[in-house]
Amino acid sequence: MIYLDNAASTQIHDDVLDAMLPYLKEQYGNPSSIHRYGRLAHKAIEKARKQIASLINANSSEIFLTSGGTESNNMALWGIASKKPSSKIITSSIEHDAILEPCKKLVKSGFDVLYLPVDNRGVVNLDTLKNSLSDDVCLVSIMFANNEMGTIEPIAKIAQLCNEQKIPFHTDAVQAVGKTPIDVKQLGIDLLSISSHKINGPKGVGALYIRDGIDIDPLILGGGQEHGLRSGTENVANIVGFGKACEIAKLHLVENISHMKKLRDILIAKIVNEIPYVTLNGDIENRLPNNAHFTFLGVTGEDLIIKLDEYGIAASTGSACSVHTQKASHVLQAMGFSHEQITGSLRLSLGVFNNEQQIDETVSILKKVTTELRSVSPFKEKYSF
Numbered sequence: 001m002i003y004l005d006n007a008a009s010t011q012i013h014d015d016v017l018d019a020m021l022p023y024l025k026e027q028y029g030n031p032s033s034i035h036r037y038g039r040l041a042h043k044a045i046e047k048a049r050k051q052i053a054s055l056i057n058a059n060s061s062e063i064f065l066t067s068g069g070t071e072s073n074n075m076a077l078w079g080i081a082s083k084k085p086s087s088k089i090i091t092s093s094i095e096h097d098a099i100l101e102p103c104k105k106l107v108k109s110g111f112d113v114l115y116l117p118v119d120n121r122g123v124v125n126l127d128t129l130k131n132s133l134s135d136d137v138c139l140v141s142i143m144f145a146n147n148e149m150g151t152i153e154p155i156a157k158i159a160q161l162c163n164e165q166k167i168p169f170h171t172d173a174v175q176a177v178g179k180t181p182i183d184v185k186q187l188g189i190d191l192l193s194i195s196s197h198k199i200n201g202p203k204g205v206g207a208l209y210i211r212d213g214i215d216i217d218p219l220i221l222g223g224g225q226e227h228g229l230r231s232g233t234e235n236v237a238n239i240v241g242f243g244k245a246c247e248i249a250k251l252h253l254v255e256n257i258s259h260m261k262k263l264r265d266i267l268i269a270k271i272v273n274e275i276p277y278v279t280l281n282g283d284i285e286n287r288l289p290n291n292a293h294f295t296f297l298g299v300t301g302e303d304l305i306i307k308l309d310e311y312g313i314a315a316s317t318g319s320a321c322s323v324h325t326q327k328a329s330h331v332l333q334a335m336g337f338s339h340e341q342i343t344g345s346l347r348l349s350l351g352v353f354n355n356e357q358q359i360d361e362t363v364s365i366l367k368k369v370t371t372e373l374r375s376v377s378p379f380k381e382k383y384s385f
């Protein structure tokens with residue numbers, strides 16, 4: 001298999017797995033216990049917390065462990081909103097469902113939610129944001145980079161606007177952490193969501209960065225773990241793996257970005273130049289180094305994925321979290337794409353373990369598959385396939 005769906009999930013790093021194994025076998029104590037087993041588990045968690053914090057230049061006391069990006073996003077939204085009932089939340093029209101779905105429920109609870117528009121690159125409108133900030137806004141939540149399109153938002157400018165109005169700013173950075181430098185202090189971010197399995201760590205663990213001084217209510221109540229903000233016995237092995245993944249990501253950040261960007265640019269150039277009626281979507285410059293999103297006119301993305309899978313290539317049309325809902329991409333709709341453009345979309349997302357030979361093979365197969373599908377396309381007369 002050639003795996004080009006790294007935006008959905010990534011291969012676990014061997015060193016991450018090695019770090020986890022002792023906490024699945026010998027060191028199985030409960031971190032809340034006061035005996036040696038418990039103390040060793042607690043110590044391992046605190047080490048991981050420091051490793052996670054270091055990747056985004058936070059203090060370890062500002063890292064709160066969760067089950068993943070979805071919980072982190074929910075924790076940020078509900079934790080802030082509960083402090084100011086019936087107020088306003090500002091987000092964007094292209095957020096992940098882990099933001100949009102909680103926002104729908106918050107509306108039912110009496111909150112007002114404003115969805116900022118985006119342009120045809122997927123970039124939020126800063127003027128609309130600036131004009132919408134007021135005393136009744138309790139939170140602004142804008143994703144760092146889009147999971148489908150790969151477009152990176154102007155986070156520093158957004159944070160500055162929020163900071164000037166003393167409005168907490170949260171960003172879903174699940175796709176961006178480990179793929180672009182992030183310094184929460186320099187950027188002025190108040191809350192930030194991370195997911196382990198997007199950076200070659202295990203699934204089922206993530207974190208919410210909460211800047212010191214930001215007060216939120218807990219989402220999960222119980223034994224008072226995570227300083228009372230997220231109760232429940234910690235998943236020690238996964239947390240250790242998450243910490244190790246962050247350590248590796250920081251150590252190799254520059255070379256990994258360079259490696260993925262090189263492969264991405266080769267992939268884009270070959271597809272656009274060698275396959276007709278294909279367009280690259282999203283911001284050309286301000287995009288994740290591992291993301292390439294295309295529209296193949298005259299075919300459907302689902303057909304492309306099925307045919308590519310037959311040839312041993314894993315790809316996607318967009319968010320793996322919403323694929324079973326069979327709904328058109330709200331991201332592409334917000335960007336003004338036509339139905340034909342939306343149905344013909346394909347996302348190829350690279351990882352640190354991909355290589356140039358795989359890119360060449362993928363393009364060769366994609367050319368063959370596209371030609372085959374277009375030969376039976378109802379649009380073949382329109383485009384002279």
